[in-house]
Amino acid sequence: MGFKAFFGSLIGVLKKAWDLAEKAGLDDNIIQFALKYVRTAQTKYLDNNERREWVVRALVDHKVPEGVARLATELAVKLLKDELAKVGV
Secondary structure, eight states: OOOOHHHHHHHHHHHHHHHHHHHTTTTTHHHHHHHHHHHHHHHHHHHHHHHHHHHHHHHHHHOOOOOHHHHHHHHHHHHHHHHHTTTOO
């Protein structure tokens, strides 16, 4: 499989995954809430697993399905890491 074919199939898989996540209820608002909670958890907990679980619980408490909450949390963690990398932290 050539590079173009691999890249094209990877994009197709990611699009399908995003479409499924949207159908399950994931949207930009939930990701923004997750990002806010990830920032808060960063100051409350030392352990990354505790941080993630706290964020998931906070989202679930706001009626976000657990699977969507976990996905939003991971996306928010990635966004925060990217933000911090840009400023050199």
